[in-house]
Amino acid sequence: MHRLQDLLGLPLLETETGTQIGQIKDVVLHIEDAKVQGVTLDEEKQSSFEMGIAYVDLLSVGRDAVMIRNHSVVHQCASIFEITINYYVKDLFKKEIITDDGLRLGMLVDVFFDASTGELKWYQVSDSIVSDLLYGRRVMPLPKLQIVGKDTVIVPGEMEKLLHKEE
Incomplete structure (x- = not known):
C-alpha cells in the first residue's frame, strides 16, 4: 500500500x-x-x-x-x-471529514492506494497534532458514498465505527 x-x-x-x-x-x-x-x-x-x-x-x-x-x-x-x-489530491488534503449526522471525524491528511491498480483504499485522518503524537493517526476505508465540498468531505454516519488506529 x-x-x-x-x-x-x-x-x-x-x-x-x-x-x-x-x-x-x-x-x-x-x-x-x-x-x-x-x-x-x-x-x-x-x-x-x-x-x-x-x-x-x-x-x-x-x-x-x-x-x-x-x-x-x-x-x-x-x-x-x-x-x-x-x-x-493537493485540494483534497486538509479538508474536514464530517459524517452526514454532523460528527467531526478529523482532517483528511492522506490517502492510501494500491499502486498496481490505482485503487483508493483508505483515508488517513488526523484529529490534531497533539492527538497524533499521543495516540497516532487513524484510518478508515474509503466511503462508497461521499460528498467532497470546498472545505469538507461528508461521509455516511457509519464511517465513525470503521475509523480505527493506523497500524
Whole structure:
C-alpha cells in the first residue's frame, strides 16, 4: 500500500532512455470510481499547458521514482482528465471529514492506494497534532458514498465505527 502524499515530488523517468522528464506535481483522483486517474507534471521544459499522464500509462510507481516507457504518454491534462469530476489530491488534503449526522471525524491528511491498480483504499485522518503524537493517526476505508465540498468531505454516519488506529 502506498500513500498519495509520497508521490508528490517524485522524479518521473523514461525507461527507454533513463531521462528524467520532470517530477510529479499532483495526483488526479476520480472519487466516485475510487481510482487514481493520473498525475500532473512539473516538467523540466515548461509548457503553456498543464501536462499529465494517465495512470494506466505509468509502468511502475516505486518508492523513489515513477517510471514510464517514454515521453509519448505525456499529454495535456485537459485531453486526459475530466476536470469536472476529478479532484487534485493537493485540494483534497486538509479538508474536514464530517459524517452526514454532523460528527467531526478529523482532517483528511492522506490517502492510501494500491499502486498496481490505482485503487483508493483508505483515508488517513488526523484529529490534531497533539492527538497524533499521543495516540497516532487513524484510518478508515474509503466511503462508497461521499460528498467532497470546498472545505469538507461528508461521509455516511457509519464511517465513525470503521475509523480505527493506523497500524
